[in-house]
Amino acid sequence: MxxxxxxxxxxxxxxxxxxxxxxxxxxxxxxxxxxxxxxxxxxxxxxxxxxxxxxxxxxxxxxxxxxxxxxxxRIHSVPGWGGSATLDVGASWMRGEENNPLADLVHEIGVRTAVFNRSTETAYDPKGRRLLFDRHRRNMEDVHLLQEHMYWATVGANPQESMEEGINQALYDANLVRARARDANEIVHRIAEADHGADAEEVAFSAVAALHEFSGDDVVFPDxxxxxxxxxxxxxxxxxxxxxxxxxxxxxxxxxxxxxxxxxxxxxxxxxxxxxxxxxxxxxxxxxxxxxxxxxxxxxxxxxNGSLEKVFLRFDEVFWGDAQVIVNLGTEEGAWFHWYAGQRVLGAPILVSRNGGRAARFLEGRDDGEVVEHAMAALRGMFRKAPDPVDHLVTHWADDPFSRGAxxxxxxxxxxxxxxxxxxxxxxxxxxxxxxxxxxxxxxxxxxxxxxxxxxxxxxxx
Missing domain, CATH: 3.50.50.60 (FAD/NAD(P)-binding domain)
Structure with a gap:
């Protein structure tokens, strides 16, 4: 013994x-x-x-x-990637600083944080054309309208009702049609996949109103x-x-x-x-x-048990402008919908994408080279002359025997x-x-x- x-x-x-x-x-x-x-x-x-x-x-x-x-x-920081950057290949965000017990601990320790500023978000349509600011702002207003309808509709929702059913009902209640309905519907689905690591058909509709979020800024950890x-x-x-x-x-x-x-x-x-x-x-x-x-x-x-995987791509220089978040509508199986630019937080020309649910499973089983090739095809749909990355890192949490998912x-x-x-x-x-x-x-x-x-x-x- x-x-x-x-x-x-x-x-x-x-x-x-x-x-x-x-x-x-x-x-x-x-x-x-x-x-x-x-x-x-x-x-x-x-x-x-x-x-x-x-x-x-x-x-x-x-x-x-x-x-x-x-x-x-499932918190795993990889220091010195590319010589300088520290990557959080697992959990990386602190959602809301105010009254958050994690924020209290972070401040007690003295860990450096950075506010993640989504106000610099830009979006591209399925043909790679950048959306006008007013168009993307309208899309996000429509998304918030759908989410509000979904929240109130969860009252009395039964456990067998899926988020997919809730989204469809919200689209009807909000009276969104044509391009506005299409874009808002896609964005709501991609947000759900990232938040739950699953498809809307798999997630209980009641989960929409179940989560408690803290107010204040969302922050990340440069170190x-x-x-x-x-x-x-x-x-x-x-x-x-x-x-x-x-x-x-x-x-x-x-x-x-x-x-x-x-x-x-x-x-x-x-x-x-x-x-x-x-x-x-x-x-x-x-x-x-x-x-x-x-x-x-x-x-x-x-x-x-949700699936969510990340891909990190490092380049010689920034070619995507000042945006910290890049939205790509109409991608195959929803993969590469969100890109996060790391030049301000990580101090290097790095792009990060998170794929959850359907998108994560779509990429599952491919070797890292195939995944990067697929990612670059999506990027070049928006940025025609995007160069090849000088380095990459692809996570495999679903294959990790000590996590088996996200x-x-x-x-x-x-x-x-x-x-x-x-x-x-x-x-x-x-x-x-x-x-x-x-x-x-x-x-x-x-x-x-x-x-x-x-x-x-x-x-x-x-």
């Missing part, structure tokens, strides 16, 4: 991370304080580290096991969002490359079986907090003994009750956190943060 509290283990976070800051910090959470116990946290993403951070500060002994060779989970999870992990006993095979729980104790570089180990504790992504739970690659309840397993099955969404036939069931503890031994267990803040980093703190507080009351 391996003692998971051994601070001298070869896989502790300080020893494998390599960052000077990690080596300087004092170990914490290695011994239980008076009246406290020992919790194993499965997963070193935002939810797991937020919980571990709070537990350690309150005197709990904490061991974090993580299958990857890094912390952060990487990974600084936040690195900060939360400071001094903790984080066992990297520890792949959880099975979670054992019962009245007589709890523990996990893990596959490590040195072979299989069994770790025991007073409690286990599981923060695995929904995609990993759906894949069934982590066992539970005894099995989870039917209610919890049904929730995992009903909730949707984030959860409320699928047709699922609802808030499934998220509650997923997050419910099993007795006072087994706990669950992660953005998929949040109701008002799903598919967000701050939702993951809140879920981790929620379960830490629940554990601390024991």
């Amino acid at each position: 391996t003692d998971p509290g051994d601070a001298n283990g070869e896989n502790t976070q300080e020893e494998t991370g390599g960052e000077a800051e990690r080596e300087r910090v004092e170990p914490r959470g290695r011994e239980a304080g008076p009246g406290r116990g020992h919790t194993i946290v499965v997963g070193a993403g935002m939810a797991g580290l937020a919980a571990a951070d709070r537990l350690a500060d309150e005197g709990e002994r904490v061991t974090v096991v993580e299958g990857r060779d890094r912390v952060g989970g 990487g969002m990974g600084q936040v999870t690195d900060h939360l992990a400071r001094g903790l006993d984080v066992r990297l490359e520890h792949v959880v095979l099975e979670v054992l729980h019962g009245d007589d104790g709890v523990g996990v079986r893990v596959d490590t570089p040195d072979g299989e180990e069994a770790l025991t504790a007073d409690r286990v907090l599981v923060t695995l992504p929904l995609g990993v739970l759906k894949a069934g690659q982590v066992g539970f003994a005894p099995p989870l309840s039917d209610e919890k397993r049904d929730a995992v099955e009903r909730l949707g 984030f959860s969404y409320t699928a047709v036939g699922s609802g808030d009750g499934d998220r509650v069931a997923l997050g419910d503890p099993v007795g006072d031994r087994l706990f669950f956190a992660g953005e998929a267990t949040e109701i008002e803040h799903t598919a967000t980093v701050h939702g993951a943060l809140l879920s981790g703190r929620r379960e830490a507080d629940r554990i601390l009351t024991l």
